[in-house]
Amino acid sequence: MRSALLIAQRELSAYLRTMSGYVIMAIVLVVDGLLFNVFALGVPSKRLSAEVLNNFFYIASGTTMIAAVFISMRLLAEERQTGTISLLYSSPVRDGEIVLGKFLSALAFLAIMTLASVFMPALILVNGKISLGHIVAGYLGLLLLGGASLAIGIFGSALAKSQIIAAIVSGCLLTFLVACWLLARVTERPLSEIFTAMALHNQHFQPFQAGLVHVRDIVYYLAITYLSLFAATRVLEARRWR
Amino acid sequence: MIQVEGLTKYYGNHAAIRNLAFNIERGEVIGFLGLNGAGKTTTLKVLGCVLLPTGGRVRIDGLDVVENPHEIRKRIGFLPDAPPLYEEMTVGGYLSFVAQLRGVASQNARARVLAAEDQMALREADGEIIESLSHGYRQRLGVAQALVHNPALLILDEPNSGLDPVQIVEMRSLIRNLRGAHTILISSHILSEISQTCDRLLIIQAGEIVAQGTEEELARKLGSGGFVELEVRSPGERALQAVRRVAGVDSASIEREQDGVATLRLRAPMEVRPQITRALVAADVDVFRMDRVVERLESIFLKLTHGKEAAA
Numbered sequence: 245m246r247s248a249l250l251i252a253q254r255e256l257s258a259y260l261r262t263m264s265g266y267v268i269m270a271i272v273l274v275v276d277g278l279l280f281n282v283f284a285l286g287v288p289s290k291r292l293s294a295e296v297l298n299n300f301f302y303i304a305s306g307t308t309m310i311a312a313v314f315i316s317m318r319l320l321a322e323e324r325q326t327g328t329i330s331l332l333y334s335s336p337v338r339d340g341e342i343v344l345g346k347f348l349s350a351l352a353f354l355a356i357m358t359l360a361s362v363f364m365p366a367l368i369l370v371n372g373k374i375s376l377g378h379i380v381a382g383y384l385g386l387l388l389l390g391g392a393s394l395a396i397g398i399f400g401s402a403l404a405k406s407q408i409i410a411a412i413v414s415g416c417l418l419t420f421l422v423a424c425w426l427l428a429r430v431t432e433r434p435l436s437e438i439f440t441a442m443a444l445h446n447q448h449f450q451p452f453q454a455g456l457v458h459v460r461d462i463v464y465y466l467a468i469t470y471l472s473l474f475a476a477t478r479v480l481e482a483r484r485w486r
Numbered sequence: 487m488i489q490v491e492g493l494t495k496y497y498g499n500h501a502a503i504r505n506l507a508f509n510i511e512r513g514e515v516i517g518f519l520g521l522n523g524a525g526k527t528t529t530l531k532v533l534g535c536v537l538l539p540t541g542g543r544v545r546i547d548g549l550d551v552v553e554n555p556h557e558i559r560k561r562i563g564f565l566p567d568a569p570p571l572y573e574e575m576t577v578g579g580y581l582s583f584v585a586q587l588r589g590v591a592s593q594n595a596r597a598r599v600l601a602a603e604d605q606m607a608l609r610e611a612d613g614e615i616i617e618s619l620s621h622g623y624r625q626r627l628g629v630a631q632a633l634v635h636n637p638a639l640l641i642l643d644e645p646n647s648g649l650d651p652v653q654i655v656e657m658r659s660l661i662r663n664l665r666g667a668h669t670i671l672i673s674s675h676i677l678s679e680i681s682q683t684c685d686r687l688l689i690i691q692a693g694e695i696v697a698q699g700t701e702e703e704l705a706r707k708l709g710s711g712g713f714v715e716l717e718v719r720s721p722g723e724r725a726l727q728a729v730r731r732v733a734g735v736d737s738a739s740i741e742r743e744q745d746g747v748a749t750l751r752l753r754a755p756m757e758v759r760p761q762i763t764r765a766l767v768a769a770d771v772d773v774f775r776m777d778r779v780v781e782r783l784e785s786i787f788l789k790l791t792h793g794k795e796a797a798a
Contacts, residue, residue, distance in 0.1 A: 246586075258574055258575075262574050327570050328571070331587075334535060335559055337559075484536070484537055486497065
């Protein structure tokens with residue numbers, strides 16, 4: 245665990261020392277702000293504050309997933325491209341610790357970025373009538389969704405030789421999981437039930453968006469995160485045999 | 487320190503190395519020599535526990551690389567062919583990270599970093615961002631990261647790669663200073679570097695060890711034998727008759743005679759200079775100069791590698 249924390253610390257400081265981290269953060273906040281103004285605040289009809297907040301979390305979930313792909317694409321693919329993976333491979337660090345360290349750093353960065361948008365819900369809180377619990381539930385959902393997306397991204401980064409390929413692989417995996425609710429509509433039981441249960445956003449994020457926290461949704465996101473990190477670890481282990 | 491038996495590594499259907507076998511004793515400095523694609527880097531990666539072998543057995547410090555890679559990694563320092571550097575970090579910060587990653591307690595890390603910087607003459611660059619370092623400094627930092635945790639075994643893959651002649655001399659001196667404290671395995675294309683820095687050589691070609699030993703041993707076993715060159719007062723015929731009678735001299739000839747000096751060349755695999763001296767003195771020949779000319783590493787290496795290619 246010490247090694248994982250060391251790797252996480254180094255990786256997080258790399259995000260904060262280079263331009264790429266700030267560029268991703270700035271783009272996400274600008275896009276969040278623009279979409280929030282246009283689609284959440286800019287609707288002419290009168291709406292409840294809770295609906296506006298619901299819209300904000302809906303918008304933020306999309307940018308969080310896309311940002312997760314861009315944050316995670318470099319994590320392992322870049323190490324392989326630059327040859328620094330040899331340093332990690334030749335050190336007394338288990339492959340699982342490498343993956344965990346990378347994940348923790350990316351999650352910490354994503355958390356900083358996500359929490360930087362808190363001024364938008366704060367505006368609704370000041371000018372409208374919403375509960376703090378709704379805000380907390382929404383951010384919990386964003387972190388869980390972001391964590392699962394990052395884990396999928398790390399798996400893609402472990403598989404691919406270049407960062408672009410890593411982004412494409414993890415983007416495709418995420419799109420499939422998001423689109424599962426559509427597949428559920430065009431298939432019959434039991435397949436439709438399986439697709440419904442797998443739907444990354446529609447089935448499992450929308451309750452958080454509405455301020456509801458269900459254990460089944462938390463378990464789902466944690467399971468996706470665990471399975472993706474486990475798969476990434478196995479990919480690293482397999483590479484030692486190639 | 488290292489026992490390798492039947493080491494084989496396949497990439498898909500291609501065998502990068504086949505059935506390698508060699509031993510390295512504690513404290514030895516070993517040169518690992520081979521052309522590009524010969525299998526040097528693959529072998530070093532297996533010894534560095536970066537890759538796992540397809541077949542065979544490798545033991546480092548009594549531990550098997552497949553069964554105990556984690557323990558072995560604590561005892562080795564590995565410099566891959568390209569130094570694994572994080573560009574945005576400072577030299578000191580990077581070395582501290584590597585030291586802790588390799589098991590040095592955080593409170594001891596700074597002391598180890600300073601020691602490694604001193605060993606590789608990097609102290610003045612401690613606060614520099616790695617991205618701004620010259621190639622020579624980057625190579626030195628690569629070696630420093632390998633030794634920052636004071637490992638028993640140092641594996642250096644082409645530490646002189648891309649260095650200019652001055653930097654090569656500096657690096658040679660720095661590596662020589664590490665002798666005694668570590669067992670060192672160095673791969674290089676620069677044959678003179680290998681011969682000047684190492685106790686013993688392993689020559690690899692097409693994934694197989696084709697020769698091993700000291701430079702002299704290789705010259706004796708694989709070279710065309712040593713030569714003795716001598717200059718005597720003319721005429722050279724009397725000297726030629728005398729040396730031909732010395733046991734151990736395979737052949738002798740007069741190379742040239744000029745200005746009252748005859749130059750003779752004798753082929754003698756063993757050391758026969760004392761016997762030659764006695765024979766020439768007994769024959770009343772005036773001797774101006776006598777040198778033993780051992781076949782150099784370059785020609786042995788070329789002979790080995792070309793011979794192998796020709797056989798293939």
